[in-house]
Each structure stands twice: as structure tokens, then as C-alpha cells.
Amino acid sequence: MEEAELCLFSICAKRYDIVRNHRIDSGYHFFSSRIERGDSVERKGARMTQDFSITVNGRPVRVAEGTSVAAAMMAANEPCRISVRGEARAPFCGMGICMECRATVNGVPHMRTCQLACTPGMEVVTE
Amino acid sequence: MSTRFDVVVVGAGPGGIAAAVVAAEAGKRVCLLDESAALGGQIWRGFRTETARNLPHGSSFLEWTARLRSSGCAIWSGWQAIDRPAPGFLRLERSGEGRDLAFERLILATGARERFLPFPGWTLPGVMGAGGLQALVKAGLDPQGKRVVVAGSGPLLLAVAAGLAGKHARVEGIYEQAPLARLAGFGITLLAHPGKLVEGARYRLSTLRAAYRTSSWVVRAEGSGKVESVTVTNGRRQWQIACDWLACGFHLVPNLELPRLLGCRIEEGYVAVDTLQQSSAPGVACVGELTGIGGLEKALVEGQIAGWAAVGREAEAGGLSVKRLRMQKFALRLDRAFALRPELRALASPDTVVCRCEDVTSDALKDCASWREAKLHTRCGMGACQGRVCGGATEFLYGWQGAGGRPPIYPAAVSTLAAEAEKAPEPVGRS
Numbered sequence: 276m277e278e279a280e281l282c283l284f285s286i287c288a289k290r291y292d293i294v295r296n297h298r299i300d301s302g303y304h305f306f307s308s309r310i311e312r313g314d315s316v317e318r319k320g321a322r323m324t325q326d327f328s329i330t331v332n333g334r335p336v337r338v339a340e341g342t343s344v345a346a347a348m349m350a351a352n353e354p355c356r357i358s359v360r361g362e363a364r365a366p367f368c369g370m371g372i373c374m375e376c377r378a379t380v381n382g383v384p385h386m387r388t389c390q391l392a393c394t395p396g397m398e399v400v401t402e
Numbered sequence: 403m404s405t406r407f408d409v410v411v412v413g414a415g416p417g418g419i420a421a422a423v424v425a426a427e428a429g430k431r432v433c434l435l436d437e438s439a440a441l442g443g444q445i446w447r448g449f450r451t452e453t454a455r456n457l458p459h460g461s462s463f464l465e466w467t468a469r470l471r472s473s474g475c476a477i478w479s480g481w482q483a484i485d486r487p488a489p490g491f492l493r494l495e496r497s498g499e500g501r502d503l504a505f506e507r508l509i510l511a512t513g514a515r516e517r518f519l520p521f522p523g524w525t526l527p528g529v530m531g532a533g534g535l536q537a538l539v540k541a542g543l544d545p546q547g548k549r550v551v552v553a554g555s556g557p558l559l560l561a562v563a564a565g566l567a568g569k570h571a572r573v574e575g576i577y578e579q580a581p582l583a584r585l586a587g588f589g590i591t592l593l594a595h596p597g598k599l600v601e602g603a604r605y606r607l608s609t610l611r612a613a614y615r616t617s618s619w620v621v622r623a624e625g626s627g628k629v630e631s632v633t634v635t636n637g638r639r640q641w642q643i644a645c646d647w648l649a650c651g652f653h654l655v656p657n658l659e660l661p662r663l664l665g666c667r668i669e670e671g672y673v674a675v676d677t678l679q680q681s682s683a684p685g686v687a688c689v690g691e692l693t694g695i696g697g698l699e700k701a702l703v704e705g706q707i708a709g710w711a712a713v714g715r716e717a718e719a720g721g722l723s724v725k726r727l728r729m730q731k732f733a734l735r736l737d738r739a740f741a742l743r744p745e746l747r748a749l750a751s752p753d754t755v756v757c758r759c760e761d762v763t764s765d766a767l768k769d770c771a772s773w774r775e776a777k778l779h780t781r782c783g784m785g786a787c788q789g790r791v792c793g794g795a796t797e798f799l800y801g802w803q804g805a806g807g808r809p810p811i812y813p814a815a816v817s818t819l820a821a822e823a824e825k826a827p828e829p830v831g832r833s
Binding site: 338339341342343345346347349350352354358359360362363364365366367368369370371372373374375377385389390392 | 437438444515516518525527528529530531533534535536537538541542543544627628657755758759760761785786787790791813
């Protein structure tokens with residue numbers, strides 16, 4: 276009984292939504308840069324995805340516009356930081372609370388890369 | 403420099419937006435602030451006007467953000483609340499720039515985060531929170547072809563698995579620690595909330611390829627340099643599953659740092675509030691997940707109540723009390739259904755890291771009697787996340803209370819912290 280497949284009863288997904296519809300992510304990513312200025316919180320109008328390059332630990336990585344730096348580092352298989360006892364750490368909570376994804380971005384240390392969107396030519400270094 | 407508003411709302415998820423809309427529509431000067439650049443909090447993460455209609459919860463997003471835009475509410479995005487420099491003031495920071503906000507009434511809607519529990523291998527790259535992986539995918543991480551194990555507890559697991567399956571990840575199994583009997587009982591109570599039942603069914607249908615096993619949990623993650631496999635158990639036998647990613651979260655815990663800083667009384671893990679959402683701290687209301695994990699509808703109802711209360715229209719707030727009670731009962735049932743099993747306390751081995759920031763192991767904590775003692779002796783909870791991850795874990799593992807709540811509640815520039823609080827801020831007109 277306990278191991279049985281649990282079907283319809285199970286669940287009321289509440290807190291987080293899902294993106295079942297591909298449209299939201301197939302073209303344009305909404306993830307906005309944290310350092311973006313101004314009080315307008317939504318970009319106007321849909322745009323086509325623009326690919327561009329950033330460098331992660333000196334290696335060029337191709338990303339789609341709107342990709343977070345954390346997502347780019349994961350795709351590149353590069354750790355964000357090296358822990359106190361020397362372990363490689365990568366993005367964990369995805370929402371800016373755990374600080375595991377902090378890295379040096381354009382020379383600024385301790386940036387939470389999951390809360391930061393890639394911009395063309397950005398230089399990201401594991402810290 | 404400081405700015406004065408009648409009502410300041412912290413957190414631009416559903417609860418915060420609803421509160422801000424009601425107060426601003428009633429003619430108050432309202433400021434809605436959020437650390438993120440985008441509106442929506444977690445449940446509406448990544449939504450935008452053009453495409454939200456087709457998403458689950460999209461119509462409520464469109465309705466509330468449209469009302470917000472025409473309400474005259476000032477929206478401060480990208481601002482992090484870090485301290486209370488003086489009563490009636492909040493100190494904020496954005497990109498190293500500090501600013502003080504003065505307010506008559508404060509409404510907190512800071513939401514929740516996942517609870518994480520330590521197990522061997524949980525610090526390996528590729529092991530993430532369940533909501534964490536979902537957020538990363540929304541931020542451009544491509545899950546296509548990746549073998550993903552989803553584990554932990556809570557309704558979020560199915561939603562995450564469905565989202566991953568929809569983007570062509572290979573979901574290798576969903577492991578829920580709660581027993582089937584308890585979930586079935588919870589499912590029956592959902593007959594009173596048919597919308598949620600339909601939503602759950604839809605998520606499950608889109609992940610039928612993957613097994614959904616109850617009374618099953620992760621024992622450890624293995625791999626060199628990154629996760630390569632996961633060992634799960636049902637309490638009787640263990641088996642190993644090869645994977646690229648493990649998405650593992652144990653339901654949700656409220657973000658209590660700001661309520662604690664402001665002196666709100668906490669009871670059984672949530673902010674204690676009255677029927678008008680007012681906390682024990684004068685002038686401070688709390689809504690949404692802060693008062694019980696209950697999701698979108700609960701946040702919207704409580705946000706509206708707090709908004710009406712902030713403008714002195716208790717009658718309108720009272721009109722929502724039946725709905726409020728219903729949602730609070732739902733939150734209680736949710737907590738009970740997904741209560742964590744004691745076996746999860748024994749997952750960490752002596753050399754398993756509990757505090758990821760400072761690499762404090764389970765062994766180092768075994769002689770500590772309290773959160774405070776652990777901080778003094780081991781630096782547990784004193785790293786960059788300030789106990790946001792290990793606080794939830796040690797609360798469950800050792801029964802320690804009191805993580806968080808000391809200023810600054812987020813890392814901030816010294817110049818921001820050192821600035822003197824202004825005493826007579828300039829009023830601003832409605833923006």
C-alpha cells in the first residue's frame with residue numbers, strides 16, 4: 276500500500292507554479308537583471324531571443340538573452356565557489372537565499388549569480 | 403535620504419500585491435517593494451503579461467498586476483530590506499545604495515523558502531532544491547535530456563516534476579517521504595477545494611512516465627565532483643538511481659527574518675496574527691506564507707484583509723473572514739499531511755556538512771545544546787546565508803529555535819549600515 280503509486284488524490288500544487296506551456300521559455304526569458312534601474316518591473320513587448328557570449332573562468336559560453344549567470348555556470352559545468360574545506364559548490368536554492376551561487380562578476384565579488392542576468396561580454400569567475 | 407509612505411508592503415508576491423492594491427485603491431500612499439527586479443514572488447516567477455494567460459494561475463496574475471498598475475502604488479523593485487534603523491523606518495539597499503523608508507503601517511509578505519535537510523552528498527554540484535531547480539530552469543537552464551530525481555516532501559514536488567517533464571527532462575522518479583495513507587486522507591479533504599484537486603491531477607498526468615513513490619526518501623547522493631547517482635529507501639530496502647540532477651526539498655518554511663527583526667511574535671513556526679492579520683508588533687501586519695504555508699489563494703485573501711485594515715475599513719476586511727478561515731484550515735491540513743518523518747533526522751553522517759556556508763559538520767554540532775551555542779562554538783549559521791538554509795534544518799534535526807532576526811538581515815554595504823536614521827522624512831505625493 277505504502278509503496279503504491281499515488282494518483283489523483285495526491286496533490287494541490289500550491290506554492291510554485293510550473294511552466295507547462297513552452298511558450299514562456301521558448302522565445303524570450305523574463306529573468307531581469309537585479310541591477311536594472313528604474314521602477315518599471317516588466318519589459319515591454321516580446322522580443323526574439325538574442326544569443327551572445329559571456330566568459331566563465333576564461334572560457335566563452337553562449338547564452339540566450341535572459342539567462343541567469345547561475346544557469347550559465349551550471350550549463351558550463353563550472354563551480355560558482357569553492358567552500359571553506361575546498362569543495363566545489365554550484366547553484367542550490369535558485370532563489371537568492373542560500374548564497375552557494377555567489378561568484379565574481381565583472382570584478383565584483385560575492386554576486387548572487389542566480390539573481391543576476393547575463394549581459395554580453397560579462398566575465399564570471401569562480402570564487 | 404528617506405521617503406515617507408502611509409503604507410509600505412514588503413514582498414511583491416500575491417499577498418503583497420493584493421495588500422498594496424487594496425490600500426492604494428482606497429487612496430493611501432503605498433509603496434510595494436521587492437528584492438527581485440520582477441513582480442510575482444515565487445509562484446508567479448517569470449510571468450509576463452503577454453504569455454501569462456495560458457499558465458496555471460496566470461489569470462489571477464493578470465488581474466492583480468493590472469489593478470496594481472492602475473492603483474497608483476509606487477513599486478520599488480530590486481530593493482532589499484536589511485534593517486530597522488528606528489521605529490517607523492525600514493532601511494533598504496539596492497546595488498550598494500542605501501535608503502530609508504518611513505511608514506505609518508507596514509505589511510509583510512515575505513513568503514517562504516524550501517526547507518533543506520542534510521544528507522551525505524547534498525553539497526555536490528547537481529543537487530538542488532526542488533523549487534530551486536524549477537527557478538533555475540525558468541532562468542534559462544535547459545533540462546532537456548537530463549535525468550532528474552525529484553525527492554523530498556510537499557505538493558511542490560509534483561509541480562516541479564511536471565514542469566521538468568514538459569521541458570523534456572527525463573524524470574527518473576518522484577520520492578515523497580509522507581506515507582500514502584496520510585496523503586490519501588489529505589486528498590479527500592481536498593474535495594472541498596476541487597480546483598486544487600484538478601491541478602494536482604493535471605500535474606500527475608503530465609508525469610505518468612515517472613514513478614511517484616510515497617514513504618520513500620533520499621538516503622545519500624553519490625558522485626565525484628558532481629552528483630552521478632542517488633540512493634533512495636522506503637525504510638525496508640535501498641536502491642540506487644543514476645541521475646544528472648537531484649531536486650530535493652522538504653516542503654516550505656516562512657521567511658521570518660524581517661518579522662523577527664520587527665518583534666512579531668512567532669508561534670509554532672509562523673507569525674501569530676489576529677483576524678485582521680495584525681501581528682504583536684504595533685502597526686505591522688503579516689500575510690501569506692508567513693502565517694501558514696497555504697499558497698496563492700490564502701495569500702490573496704490575507705493580503706486584501708491587511709490592505710483593508712491598513713486603511714481603517716475593518717468591515718470590508720471582515721467580509722473575507724470566512725474565506726480566510728477556510729484557507730487557514732487548508733494550511734494546517736497541508737502541514738499535517740507533509741509532516742516530516744523522524745527517520746530524516748538520521749540521514750546526516752558525522753562528516754556530513756550541515757552548515758554549507760561554513761562547512762560545519764554534523765559531528766561538530768553534536769555537543770551543542772542550542773542555536774546560540776552552535777554559533778558560538780562552530781560558526782554554524784554565521785556564514786553568508788545567515789542560517790537561512792541550516793536554520794530550517796537544525797530546527798527539525800535538533801529542535802533549535804531562533805535562527806535569523808538580527809540586523810542586517812541580509813549582507814549589506816558598511817556605508818548603508820552606518821548611515822544615520824533620518825528623523826523627519828519628506829512626504830511624497832502619490833506616484
